[in-house]
Amino acid sequence: MHLTLHVWRQASPDQPGRLVEYPAPDISPDMSFLEMLDVVNERLIERGEEPVAFDHDCREGICGSCGLMINGSAHGPMKLTTACQLHMRSFKDGDAIWIEPWRAKAFPVVKDLVVDRSAFDRIIQAGGYISAATGTPQDANALPIPKGDADWAMDNAACIGCGACVAACPNASASLFTAAKVTHLGALPQGQPERERRALAMVAQMDEEGFGGCTLHGECQEACPKGISIDAIMQLNRDFIRASATKVDVAEWTGAA
Amino acid sequence: MALTLDAKIPAGPLAEKWDRHRFEMKLVNPANKRKHSVIVVGSGLAGASAAASLSELGYRVSCFCFQDSPRRAHSIAAQGGINAAKNYRNDGDSVQRLFYDTVKGGDFRAREANVYRLAQVSVDIIDQCVAQGVPFAREYGGLLANRSFGGAQVSRTFYARGQTGQQLLLGAYQALEKEIARGGVAMFERHEMLDVVVVDGKARGIIVRDLRTGEIESHAADAVILATGGYGNVYFLSTNAMGCNVTATWRAYKKGAAFANPCFTQIHPTCIPVSGDHQSKLTLMSESLRNDGRVWVPKRREDCGKEPSEIPEADRDYYLERKYPSFGNLSPRDIASRAAKEACDDGRGVGPGGRGVYLDFSDAIKRLGRQAIEERYGNLFEMYQRITDEDPYTRPMRIYPAVHYTMGGLWVDYNLMSSIPGLHVLGEANFSDHGANRLGASALMQGLADGYFVIPYTIGDYIARTPLPAVTADHPAFAEAKAAVESRTRTLLAVNGTRTVDSFHRELGKIMWDKCGMARDAAGLRQALEEIPRLREAFWRDVKVLGTAEGLNQSLEKAGRVADFLEFGELMCRDALHREESCGGHFRTEYQTEDGEAKRNDEAFAYVAAWEYAGDGVDPILNKEPLAFENVHLSTRSYK
Numbered sequence: 078m079h080l081t082l083h084v085w086r087q088a089s090p091d092q093p094g095r096l097v098e099y100p101a102p103d104i105s106p107d108m109s110f111l112e113m114l115d116v117v118n119e120r121l122i123e124r125g126e127e128p129v130a131f132d133h134d135c136r137e138g139i140c141g142s143c144g145l146m147i148n149g150s151a152h153g154p155m156k157l158t159t160a161c162q163l164h165m166r167s168f169k170d171g172d173a174i175w176i177e178p179w180r181a182k183a184f185p186v187v188k189d190l191v192v193d194r195s196a197f198d199r200i201i202q203a204g205g206y207i208s209a210a211t212g213t214p215q216d217a218n219a220l221p222i223p224k225g226d227a228d229w230a231m232d233n234a235a236c237i238g239c240g241a242c243v244a245a246c247p248n249a250s251a252s253l254f255t256a257a258k259v260t261h262l263g264a265l266p267q268g269q270p271e272r273e274r275r276a277l278a279m280v281a282q283m284d285e286e287g288f289g290g291c292t293l294h295g296e297c298q299e300a301c302p303k304g305i306s307i308d309a310i311m312q313l314n315r316d317f318i319r320a321s322a323t324k325v326d327v328a329e330w331t332g333a334a
Numbered sequence: 335m336a337l338t339l340d341a342k343i344p345a346g347p348l349a350e351k352w353d354r355h356r357f358e359m360k361l362v363n364p365a366n367k368r369k370h371s372v373i374v375v376g377s378g379l380a381g382a383s384a385a386a387s388l389s390e391l392g393y394r395v396s397c398f399c400f401q402d403s404p405r406r407a408h409s410i411a412a413q414g415g416i417n418a419a420k421n422y423r424n425d426g427d428s429v430q431r432l433f434y435d436t437v438k439g440g441d442f443r444a445r446e447a448n449v450y451r452l453a454q455v456s457v458d459i460i461d462q463c464v465a466q467g468v469p470f471a472r473e474y475g476g477l478l479a480n481r482s483f484g485g486a487q488v489s490r491t492f493y494a495r496g497q498t499g500q501q502l503l504l505g506a507y508q509a510l511e512k513e514i515a516r517g518g519v520a521m522f523e524r525h526e527m528l529d530v531v532v533v534d535g536k537a538r539g540i541i542v543r544d545l546r547t548g549e550i551e552s553h554a555a556d557a558v559i560l561a562t563g564g565y566g567n568v569y570f571l572s573t574n575a576m577g578c579n580v581t582a583t584w585r586a587y588k589k590g591a592a593f594a595n596p597c598f599t600q601i602h603p604t605c606i607p608v609s610g611d612h613q614s615k616l617t618l619m620s621e622s623l624r625n626d627g628r629v630w631v632p633k634r635r636e637d638c639g640k641e642p643s644e645i646p647e648a649d650r651d652y653y654l655e656r657k658y659p660s661f662g663n664l665s666p667r668d669i670a671s672r673a674a675k676e677a678c679d680d681g682r683g684v685g686p687g688g689r690g691v692y693l694d695f696s697d698a699i700k701r702l703g704r705q706a707i708e709e710r711y712g713n714l715f716e717m718y719q720r721i722t723d724e725d726p727y728t729r730p731m732r733i734y735p736a737v738h739y740t741m742g743g744l745w746v747d748y749n750l751m752s753s754i755p756g757l758h759v760l761g762e763a764n765f766s767d768h769g770a771n772r773l774g775a776s777a778l779m780q781g782l783a784d785g786y787f788v789i790p791y792t793i794g795d796y797i798a799r800t801p802l803p804a805v806t807a808d809h810p811a812f813a814e815a816k817a818a819v820e821s822r823t824r825t826l827l828a829v830n831g832t833r834t835v836d837s838f839h840r841e842l843g844k845i846m847w848d849k850c851g852m853a854r855d856a857a858g859l860r861q862a863l864e865e866i867p868r869l870r871e872a873f874w875r876d877v878k879v880l881g882t883a884e885g886l887n888q889s890l891e892k893a894g895r896v897a898d899f900l901e902f903g904e905l906m907c908r909d910a911l912h913r914e915e916s917c918g919g920h921f922r923t924e925y926q927t928e929d930g931e932a933k934r935n936d937e938a939f940a941y942v943a944a945w946e947y948a949g950d951g952v953d954p955i956l957n958k959e960p961l962a963f964e965n966v967h968l969s970t971r972s973y974k
Contacts, residue, residue, distance in 0.1 A: 202515035206508035209465035211387040217464040221476025231469040
């Protein structure tokens with residue numbers, strides 16, 4: 078296949094970026110999208126031009142490193158698929174493809190298609206865990222958990238932290254990411270003691286990072302490569318409202334850190 | 335100078351060694367722990383669990399990873415599960431049996447005491463992970479579910495759909511983030527370790543490159559832990575993530591840490607076959623699929639081009655079931671891989687280039703229904719379909735072996751300390767527990783055992799017993815190491831040749847796969863030992879790395895890693911050539927039984943080969959740690 082790429086190039090965070098056109102002839106439909114970029118990069122290097130920087134690692138759709146806006150869609154046209162698992166057979170010979178980084182205030186561009194997603198780590202730091210220091214807890218089977226609850230926890234724990242939900246959201250909200258973790262831990266008995274504080278602290282951190290609020294557009298669940306449902310956001314809202322009503326002191330919770 | 339390799343295995347009966355050792359260890363007073371600092375390199379299962387646990391104890395921890403977040407370490411990609419001797423199924427499992435299966439699965443090339451401890455702490459891992467909220471699969475009654483894995487006749491594998499590694503890693507990552515928030519861990523993402531700094535004979539710090547700014551930084555501590563994973567990417571094509579590399583362990587080797595059994599590499603039997611020259615990596619299909627999938631090839635070569643559905647039952651060769659009736663499709667990985675290669679070498683492979691065998695689920699779908707199969711393996715089937723454009727529910731999968739895991743790694747003693755005092759090595763980066771072949775679902779177990787339950791004890795003993803005068807990053811040893819790293823970076827950028835880094839990596843990978851892959855022989859290895867130095871010389875003369883040392887430069891990162899692989903590959907071949915026997919993943923064609931099984935030589939090779947760096951261009955020194963088997967009988971592995 079012969080394609081034309083329009084790729085966002087930006088040398089560093091403080092320099093302006095622009096879309097640059099690259100012809101991409103002789104692309105095999107069996108290549109993954111990132112393998113296609115590898116080929117384009119090899120050709121650039123041979124011509125003495127700097128290759129396009131993009132984050133990627135496992136190329137199996139699980140590490141969450143890759144994240145590209147492909148023709149305006151997060152991770153491209155295929156549902157439930159990360160950019161690394163997208164194959165060129167999803168495109169047609171002669172197509173023009175626009176490739177851009179995630180666009181969000183809380184995800185500043187580092188270089189070309191690489192963005193800084195450390196805000197996600199800080200949201201987890203705010204409360205996305207169960208405090209269970211390494212030691213000798215009770216036997217794992219001493220705490221039966223209904224299969225449905227465990228499955229629901231797992232559905233939400235499947236989040237790979239790629240940031241597609243933020244990129245797809247018109248408000249650049251991190252609500253689906255935050256909600257997935259709140260819902261995963263809140264579905265389990267082990268997660269109950271910290272449940273209310275978790276919701277308050279994680280939402281507070283999300284706001285502080287500069288993510289927008291959720292207005293339930295639902296673009297996030299459409300873009301999520303792991304199929305995480307917007308139902309998680311309903312759960313987050315319930316937990317948040319309940320916690321606000323019981324006046325848990327967030328400052329004390331985060332200040333205790 | 336040959337090293338003295340003291341494994342420091344505690345005295346006493348096998349089952350009591352760890353308890354006794356824990357009691358005899360010196361402790362660090364809780365108030366003193368905060369005066370001690372530990373560097374952890376890597377944030378996968380071993381690194382994240384170690385960093386979090388040490389911080390919880392009170393040590394000041396700095397943790398480094400090259401990814402943009404510790405959550406992305408390659409442990410995340412492990413699919414199938416984690417073993418533990420819980421015996422929840424009442425099917426005869428025990429610590430002793432998990433120990434025995436692991437030693438036997440490793441073809442009697444692992445250290446008994448380490449493996450026994452691994453089996454002992456396996457049960458604590460499951461408890462700890464459940465306490466953290468890891469959503470393991472459960473039965474309707476609410477108790478934990480199990481599945482079977484290769485090399486075992488009990489059902490002891492715990493799992494979270496087909497993404498167990500992800501869930502275990504997120505558990506450890508969340509514990510790590512909790513400690514970062516508390517101020518116990520300083521996290522350095524997008525930082526790559528480029529050297530270990532040794533002061534007065536002890537590891538006291540590291541040199542790293544901040545991948546965003548390009549700045550070379552020095553970090554000092556009382557002890558250093560490497561949890562930097564395996565070196566499977568020396569083959570270019572492997573199931574490892576693109577960033578996996580040997581650099582941290584290789585630089586430690588060049589500073590005096592012995593490298594043990596580098597030729598012990600694992601070729602995983604169930605991966606999606608190569609589709610073309612553009613291929614950047616291979617994708618694993620979890621071994622758990624072999625629970626319900628049946629492996630076969632056509633009996634006749636002329637049937638290979640037919641649609642699988644057109645080949646009647648009578649014309650199919652279910653070769654694993656035929657050759658290994660008691661383990662069948664659940665034979666260990668090395669055996670299943672080699673059997674696939676033999677079938678393809680015999681001209682009975684299927685798919686492009688004839689390098690593939692079928693993994694067929696039609697019987698399981700008939701027996702259990704499509705929904706049950708979907709529940710067990712849905713995400714794997716989807717992944718397969720996306721990559722191959724074929725539907726595994728209606729057409730058997732095509733699979734072929736691929737490089738997956740490396741059993742070799744830096745030599746460590748029972749306390750997980752390398753031959754450099756103060757430098758500890760955990761997880762896949764060390765050599766200790768899997769011998770010549772790792773059983774499925776044991777890598778996650780070992781990573782977490784090392785990080786949660788071994789290093790928190792043994793590093794305390796080291797710190798309590800060792801005089802550690804204050805060392806800061808201003809020490810001349812840091813300046814020297816930093817200057818060397820900077821000079822190497824400048825050299826890589828200055829070559830400005832004609833070939834890309836990847837082109838060298840591909841060429842090295844082909845040499846390694848052809849001559850030091852699934853089957854090896856002396857002639858091929860000798861050839862590789864001539865080809866690799868030539869390729870390395872060409873690399874330093876003709877590589878083209880664009881851009882500058884400042885700021886993000888992914889070509890430069892890759893170039894540094896490939897430069898190390900070009901040195902390391904030679905050590906692997908050297909090790910493979912010297913080990914004149916076949917064991918586990920190391921199959922020397924000269925040493926096989928009449929029916930093509932690996933032929934071990936316990937008299938001559940029941941030892942760990944620990945290679946010691948002796949200078950560039952000088953042959954490394956071979957040190958041997960004899961392996962004593964006092965609790966298991968050295969037998970010929972049989973899975974028939």
